[in-house]
Structure formats: C-alpha cells, structure tokens
Amino acid sequence: MSLLIKNGRVVTATDDFVGDVFIDGEKVHTLGKNLAMKADRTIDASNRLVIPGSIDPHVHMELPFGGTVSSDDFKTGTIAAAFGGTTSIIDFAIQYKGKTFQQTLDDWDAKAEGKCAIDYSYHLAVTEFEPRHAPEFKKVVDRGITTFKIFLAYPGVFMIDDQTMFRVMQSAGEAGGMTLVHAENGVAIQQMIDMLIAQGKVEPKYHAQSRPPVMQADGVARALRVGAFAKSPVFIVHVSCEASMNEIVRSRDEGHASFGETCTQYLFLDETCYDKPNFEGAKYVFTPPLVPKENIEPLWKGLKLGYLQEVSTDHCPFNFKGQKELGRGDFRKIPNGGPGVEDRLSLVYHGGVVERGFSLNKWVDICCTASAKMFGMFPRKGTIAPGSDADIVIFDHNRERTLSAKSHHMNCDYSLFEGMKIKGLPETVLSRGKVIIEDNQYKGRAGEGQFIKRGACAQM
Numbered sequence: 001m002s003l004l005i006k007n008g009r010v011v012t013a014t015d016d017f018v019g020d021v022f023i024d025g026e027k028v029h030t031l032g033k034n035l036a037m038k039a040d041r042t043i044d045a046s047n048r049l050v051i052p053g054s055i056d057p058h059v060h061m062e063l064p065f066g067g068t069v070s071s072d073d074f075k076t077g078t079i080a081a082a083f084g085g086t087t088s089i090i091d092f093a094i095q096y097k098g099k100t101f102q103q104t105l106d107d108w109d110a111k112a113e114g115k116c117a118i119d120y121s122y123h124l125a126v127t128e129f130e131p132r133h134a135p136e137f138k139k140v141v142d143r144g145i146t147t148f149k150i151f152l153a154y155p156g157v158f159m160i161d162d163q164t165m166f167r168v169m170q171s172a173g174e175a176g177g178m179t180l181v182h183a184e185n186g187v188a189i190q191q192m193i194d195m196l197i198a199q200g201k202v203e204p205k206y207h208a209q210s211r212p213p214v215m216q217a218d219g220v221a222r223a224l225r226v227g228a229f230a231k232s233p234v235f236i237v238h239v240s241c242e243a244s245m246n247e248i249v250r251s252r253d254e255g256h257a258s259f260g261e262t263c264t265q266y267l268f269l270d271e272t273c274y275d276k277p278n279f280e281g282a283k284y285v286f287t288p289p290l291v292p293k294e295n296i297e298p299l300w301k302g303l304k305l306g307y308l309q310e311v312s313t314d315h316c317p318f319n320f321k322g323q324k325e326l327g328r329g330d331f332r333k334i335p336n337g338g339p340g341v342e343d344r345l346s347l348v349y350h351g352g353v354v355e356r357g358f359s360l361n362k363w364v365d366i367c368c369t370a371s372a373k374m375f376g377m378f379p380r381k382g383t384i385a386p387g388s389d390a391d392i393v394i395f396d397h398n399r400e401r402t403l404s405a406k407s408h409h410m411n412c413d414y415s416l417f418e419g420m421k422i423k424g425l426p427e428t429v430l431s432r433g434k435v436i437i438e439d440n441q442y443k444g445r446a447g448e449g450q451f452i453k454r455g456a457c458a459q460m
C-alpha cells in the first residue's frame with residue numbers, strides 16, 4: 001500500500017515547505033515538490049499542515065489508584081489519543097511490592113497487547129530496590145525500556161527513600177538509561193495533609209493547599225542534586241510551577257543532564273478551579289495540583305526557550321460520577337488524575353502558536369520531536385524523513401472548535417477544558433502508513449499499535 005499526501009505545508013522541528021510526502025508501506029519514502037510517484041491513494045492536504053504524529057510520553061491507562069482504576073484502558077485511551085493527533089504514548093509500568101522488573105513489564109504487556117490503536121511503550125516505575133534487582137536494569141534496557149521512574153511522593157505507597165533514589169539513578173545511568181522523577185517532598189506534605197484533615201478541612205481545595213509549589217521545588221532540587229551526585233541524567237515529570245522549572249535551569253547551567261516537561265493542564269488552568277461549587281473542584285484533583293496563575297506565563301516561556309523540553313498530559317482519567325465522588329468529605333480519597341490525552345496537540349497549537357506566536361517548528365518540537373529524542377525513538381518517530389515511520393497528522397489549523405466532554409472520545413464524563421474555544425483540529429491521522437482517523441471517525445483496529453523498542457535517550 002502506498003500513499004501520496006499532496007500540496008500540504010510540511011512542518012517538522014526544522015523544515016517548513018509546501019510539497020508532497022510519499023509513503024511506501026509503513027515508512028516515509030520521499031519528500032519533495034510535485035512528486036511524480038503513482039500511489040494507491042492520494043490525499044490532498046492543501047491549506048493544511050502536515051506534521052509528524054505527536055507523542056505523549058506521560059499517560060496512565062487502566063491504572064489502579066485509590067481503590068479504583070483510571071477509566072480509559074489501552075483501547076479507549078489510545079483511540080482518543082489518535083483523534084487528538086497522538087500516534088505514540090509512553091505509559092508507566094508500576095512495580096508492585098514483591099514483583100521483579102521483568103514481571104512488572106510482563107504485567108503491563110498483558111494489559112496493553114492486542115488493545116492499542118497506536119504505538120506504545122512504558123517507563124518502568126521502580127518502587128522497591130533490593131540487591132536482587134540490580135542486574136535487572138540492563139535487562140530492562142535491552143528490552144527497549146530505557147527510562148526508569150521514581151516517586152518522591154505518596155509515602156507508604158510508591159515513595160522511595162533517598163538511598164533508593166541514589167541507587168536507582170546510578171543503576172539506570174550505568175545501564176544507559178535515564179531516571180524520571182515525580183518530585184515533591186512527600187513526607188512534609190503528608191504532615192500537612194494530616195493537619196488539614198484534623199482541622200476538618202476536607203474539601204478538594206485542600207488537596208492543593210497540602211502540596212504547594214515550594215514543596216515541589218524542594219523535591220526537584222533534591223532529585224537533581226542526587227542525580228548530579230550519581231552522575232546520571234534526570235528528567236522531572238509534570239513540572240507545574242516556575243520555582244521547579246528554575247531548579248532545572250540552574251542544574252543544567254551547572255552542567256548536569258537535567259530535563260523536564262510540563263503538562264497541558266498547567267499551561268491553561270490555575271488553582272481557582274478548586275473553588276467550583278458542588279464538589280466540582282474534585283475534577284482538578286491530580287498531583288501536582290493546579291497552582292497560582294502567575295506560573296502560567298513562565299511555563300510557556302520555559303517551553304519557548306528550551307528550559308522545559310516537551311508537553312505531556314499525565315492523562316489519568318476518573319469519571320466524576322462514581323469515581324471522583326469517592327472523595328466527598330475527604331480529599332484524600334479523591335482519585336488523583338484527569339483526562340487530557342486527546343487535547344494536547346491542539347491545545348499547544350492554540351496556546352503556543354495562535355496566542356503566543358510560537359513558530360510552527362517549535363510547536364512540532366515540543367509536541368512530537370523532543371519526546372522522540374529524549375526517550376530514544378528518534379528518528380523512527382518524531383519527524384517526517386525518508387525511512388521514518390509514517391506517523392503523520394494532517395492538521396486543519398484554521399478550524400475553530402469548542403472542547404467538551406460531549407464530543408471528546410476519552411472515556412471520562414467531564415473535560416478539564418469544557419467550553420474552551422480553540423483553533424486547530426487533527427483532521428487525518430496516519431499510524432505507520434495507515435489512515436486511522438478520517439472524517440471524524442476511527443478507521444483502524446485496536447491491536448494494530450505496536451510496542452516501541454526504545455534506544456538510548458538523547459542528551460538535549
């Protein structure tokens with residue numbers, strides 16, 4: 001099967017020209033102007049942007065959390081991702097007590113296999129590290145998982161101590177991998193949570209009060225310094241505030257391999273969402289929480305200047321009805337997470353390109369290319385070049401639309417961005433040469449998505 005996309009404005013992280021893309025099977029074959037190749041099918045992309053399929057490197061499908069399970073599984077979540085122009089995701093395989101790393105990855109394979117609409121991988125979240133785990137790092141890297149995740153939050157559940165942090169970072173680095181960190185001061189935050197509950201402060205807004213930016217920045221600084229001490233690259237996930245970003249910048253200025261991402265929710269929403277009536281603040285209970293509005297512009301600036309490398313969603317949806325409601329009367333019982341995997345590419349286009357004058361190249365970089373490089377998938381993913389996978393989005397950048405739970409495809413009964421008017425729609429989406437989204441319909445088959453064996457992480 002061959003496919004010719006004609007007359008689109010082809011934009012990668014570095015290129016920008018009006019022309020054609022010829023796809024042979026699953027791969028991009030040739031780019032150019034007025035290509036003469038005969039194809040089985042031709043798509044006219046006039047007045048459209050033709051960009052690489054985007055990558056969301058931080059999602060949680062079907063994740064057990066707080067006595068319930070995130071409401072998108074690998075099927076519904078990856079179909080929603082595809083509607084949003086995302087053609088690769090990286091989930092988190094979380095090690096439960098007593099499990100080896102290999103068992104953990106086998107468990108996640110069992111959840112994902114045969115279900116995914118797009119290509120996928122995992123980061124391995126290490127929650128327990130005893131001497132018997134040490135030789136496993138190399139085996140995990142050989143399996144194509146080159147990123148390890150640790151939590152400095154959720155004491156008694158996922159949190160590891162500083163000794164374990166050092167050992168994971170060192171072992172990951174020696175195996176050629178990178179350590180991702182959920183960075184907060186989990187212990188001090190727990191103390192604040194206990195105090196708030198004892199005072200009867202149980203509403204959703206106290207979730208945010210219990211874990212303010214200063215406690216995130218504390219975790220970020222500690223993680224980056226331990227990473228420097230262990231001589232290993234460190235990537236901070238879901239940076240929500242300027243103080244944390246500044247720690248990353250400082251560390252990189254000192255010569256360390258320190259990186260970070262932010263998420264769509266932190267680029268558009270602020271802590272006033274917790275004041276919504278009728279327990280609706282619970283819709284915004286995720287960790288880290290939304291922060292004061294003054295942080296939003298610095299995060300956008302950080303993306304523009306390369307302080308932060310990419311934008312993910314931390315997609316981890318729970319329905320308001322029946323799931324978020326578990327926390328009525330006790331914010332500790334609200335499952336942490338929100339829906340987002342479908343909206344990212346368009347939101348960053350709208351907020352970045354339309355509202356703040358980002359170049360199209362920069363938009364593609366922070367949504368598609370940087371993640372491919374950071375997480376060992378470039379140039380197979382993240383660009384349009386001869387030999388790269390034909391993961392391609394034909395993006396109607398002039399289309400105006402309103403985000404809403406009524407029209408989204410995520411299995412979640414609310415949208416974080418309900419009623420927001422934005423510009424831009426991923427109109428046609430290709431996964432390895434096959435059209436999977438067209439005419440606002442999913443045309444693929446669940447299970448066509450393949451596991452991506454990742455290589456070494458680039459030091460950007």
Ligand SMILES: [Zn+2]
Pocket residue numbers: 058059060314
């Ligand atoms: Zn997460």
